[in-house]
Amino acid sequence: MTSSIALVLFDMEGVLSHYDRAARVNALAALTGQTPDTVRHAIWGSGLEARADAGEISDEVYLRELGTALRYPVTADEWLSARHAxxxxxxxxxxxxxxxxxxxxxxxxxxxxxxxxxNIGFLNPPVALLFGKHVYASAEFGAAKPASEPYIGCVQRLGVAADQTLFIDDTPANVEGAMRAGLQGYRFVDVAGLADEFRRVQLL
Structure with a gap:
C-alpha cells in the first residue's frame, strides 16, 4: 500500500539537530565583552531575532542592530561562528x-x-548533505511559524499539495499552525516516536 504523503517537511532545531542557546549566547558574550543577559536581551528580548526570522529586516540590518545593541560590530563570520556553536x-x-x-x-x-x-553547509553539514537546496528559512516567506505563510510558501516552492505534506516540529504551536495551513502535522518528542509515525503513514 502506497503512502498518501508526498513530502515530509522537517523543522531543524529541536528535530534534526539539538539547539544549545546558551552556547550561542556565551560565544557572543565572550566576543563582545557583554554579559550573557545583555546578549539574550539584544537577540530575543528586544524582538530583533523575531523580526529577522519573519523577514521584516534584511540580514545586514539584523547584524547592524545586533552590533549596536552589543556595542561591538558583529560580522557575519562572527555571527556564524556563534551560531555554529x-x-x-x-x-x-x-x-x-x-x-x-x-x-x-x-x-x-x-x-x-x-x-x-x-550558510547551512558550514552550520549543519549533515543537514546540508541530506537536504541539499531544500532547506528554507521562514524569512524567505515574510513570516515565521506558526503563521500560515511559511508553510504554504514552502510547499508551493516544492510543488507539493499541502494535504500531502507531513510537517514535523517539536513546538506544539508550530504543528498546529501547519495543520491550520492545511498540512498534516506531527509533534516530535523523540526518535522512537517519530519512527512509529513514519511507519503509521507507511514511509518506513
Whole structure:
C-alpha cells in the first residue's frame, strides 16, 4: 500500500539537530565583552531575532542592530561562528529522514533568517548533505511559524499539495499552525516516536 504523503517537511532545531542557546549566547558574550543577559536581551528580548526570522529586516540590518545593541560590530563570520556553536546534528533523526527520502520528497522549514540557510553547509553539514537546496528559512516567506505563510510558501516552492505534506516540529504551536495551513502535522518528542509515525503513514 502506497503512502498518501508526498513530502515530509522537517523543522531543524529541536528535530534534526539539538539547539544549545546558551552556547550561542556565551560565544557572543565572550566576543563582545557583554554579559550573557545583555546578549539574550539584544537577540530575543528586544524582538530583533523575531523580526529577522519573519523577514521584516534584511540580514545586514539584523547584524547592524545586533552590533549596536552589543556595542561591538558583529560580522557575519562572527555571527556564524556563534551560531555554529549552538548546533549539534541528531544523527538518529537524520538517519530516519534518509530512509524516508527513499519514498517521498523531504525538506526543511526553520524559523530563521537567510544567514542560516545560505550558510547551512558550514552550520549543519549533515543537514546540508541530506537536504541539499531544500532547506528554507521562514524569512524567505515574510513570516515565521506558526503563521500560515511559511508553510504554504514552502510547499508551493516544492510543488507539493499541502494535504500531502507531513510537517514535523517539536513546538506544539508550530504543528498546529501547519495543520491550520492545511498540512498534516506531527509533534516530535523523540526518535522512537517519530519512527512509529513514519511507519503509521507507511514511509518506513
Amino acid at each position: 549552538s548546533i549539534t546534528p541528531d544523527h538518529d533523526v537524520l538517519a530516519l529522514a534518509s530512509h524516508v527520502a527513499e519514498r517521498c520528497s523531504i525538506g526543511v522549514l526553520t524559523n530563521n533568517c537567510r544567514l542560516l540557510t545560505q
